[in-house]
Amino acid sequence: MNLRDTHVALADFVTAHFPFGEIRRAQLDLRHRGLFSHNAVRPAPLFPGHYLPPVTPDVSQPSVDKAAVAQVLRDIALLLQLQGESGYRVRAYDMGADRIAGLPQELGPLVAEGRLESLPGIGPALAEKISELVTTGRLGYYEELKAKFPAGLLELVKLPDIGPKKVAVLWRELDVGSVEDLERACREGRVRQLRGFGEKSEAKILEGIAVFRRARGERKLLGEVMPVAEALLEQVKASPGVVRASLGGSVRRRAETVADVDIIASAPDPGPVLDALANAPGVATVLGKGGSKCSVRMIQGDLQVDLRVLPDEDYATALHHFTGSRAHHIRLRNLGHERGLKISEWGVHREDGTKVTVSDEAALYSLLDMQYVPPELREDNGEFEAAREGTLPQDLVTLEDVQGAVHAHSTWSDGKHSLEEMARAAQALGLKYLTVTEHSQAAIYAGGMKVEDLKRQWDEIDRINAAIPEVRLLKGIEVDILEDGALDYPDSVLEQLELVIGSIHVRHGMDEEQMTRRLLTALDNPHLHILGHPTGRLIQNREPYPVRMEEILERAAERGVTIEVNGKPARLDIKAEYVRQAVKLGVRLVVSCDAHRQEDLRNLAYAVATARRGWARKSDVLNTLPADRFLAALRARR
């Protein structure tokens, strides 16, 4: 293992050993102490002058991906607003950004074949600009626009309660061009002199700057936010008079990362419900509270939570409205419009103004002659077409379908809890089996198991299985896929195991050709049952390694290899888009927890969410089967 590998392995090690909520704090902490640099988790130079190559992918070949194009379009929208352009023109760029960011396919072919304008919301002007950006790597129009304003101005709109209009005034009147300028202007009492600003605005801006510096406007991992959100939802549900309550927004859609938490509740009197959130444990600040809304910021992670309380007759339409996504809504409202129905958060109204009773979300969809669309699918990625044809899958996998937890470590390698403790935790969750898959010998940094230790572990597994008959521990391994695609144990060992997960942990820096060959070789190995975290990404921390994923999925289908949907919040690997491709190709899946401690068994929920976002049904997911049938299915290799 060379130096670079050590660093990649270290990144994995850090994420494995800090509970997900602590990862970023740990990084920030280390960063402040000068041990880690800005983005990747990697050590500082060992001694002065010693240069460590970055672990992030090679950027020598410029490539403009969907996310980058969407970002440029969003920046243009902002800059146009600063310039005082028409709001509709601004919105066109914003909607274009949404459309591009949400594309299931890659941009390259669309540009090459001139099919950009076939996308709704993309007209001639946007198509031309996107083409220029994708083919040349830059966009003249954007450069010109940017040159008119100081670079720090775009940062300013990320501050709470500061939008383009206020930024424009601050810049024009006070020459404020950055967060630092704004902070100085507030401290010197110059902002309060502007029309539309006052003393309170100054104080709020300063507070906002402090929060911004702490959180850097980052989105948080779903798994980091979910426990806080669910606890608050329970508080709301328990408050006086509540009829119904639910999480909304991107949390309810189970997006990979979320910016904040929405809660929607119905009650005859909103007051006590709003108070319940304002007074909930863990609340740092009440940002605002009115007759029907309350916003708070939590101590944990500067997370913002918004609660809305309405009469129960408006609950279903409000819940639907605040679940989103924006793109899904636009389509839904258009469909309503075709039927003479006006759909808004306040309900469904006929053209004559009379209100249509909508008791729940299912009723809303049936009004439009379509199947119910589960929240995870509401992205305008084909769910409308399917739901109108009646071909939307109705049996998406659920957490209750899952019979066994896949991918668990114990103190035999780098886990925190013993095998027995893991088995007890699985039993408490009602799981029927748990696959024990420690690291293999090459994973020295993670206490990978030597071949000679396996026998002793199997003896222990036999003892625990006898003692806890409700949960069956399955004898497996998470074997390293070596640089040449070979597995880290000889065949004679692999064939004694009940199941084999193969994963890449080192040498992430290979190019696309090498990495694709490495994985294809592993898939051809008849002893491999499951390909673990196939793209190696760590959300907001490490890019996936370069690999031709479609080829991998096709080979997996051909060879009967099962693909892992890893539920660790920082991984979610493979991601939902690939799940959808895999399902189309007939690839079989497992939802996994990648557990390194008892609590991690709950990661199964995030794996299930990712599978659902990729339209996976119960029948696509092997660990919905009882243990014997699960093993038989895994081992049916081709």
Added chain:
DNA sequence: GCCGTTTTCGGCCCGACTGTTTTCAGTCG
């Protein structure tokens, strides 16, 4: 800037909340 079995021109989602205002503008979702 985009879009059209109402339209190639004239629409485009809109209400709550806050802080600034004496009736409203900006931001947010």
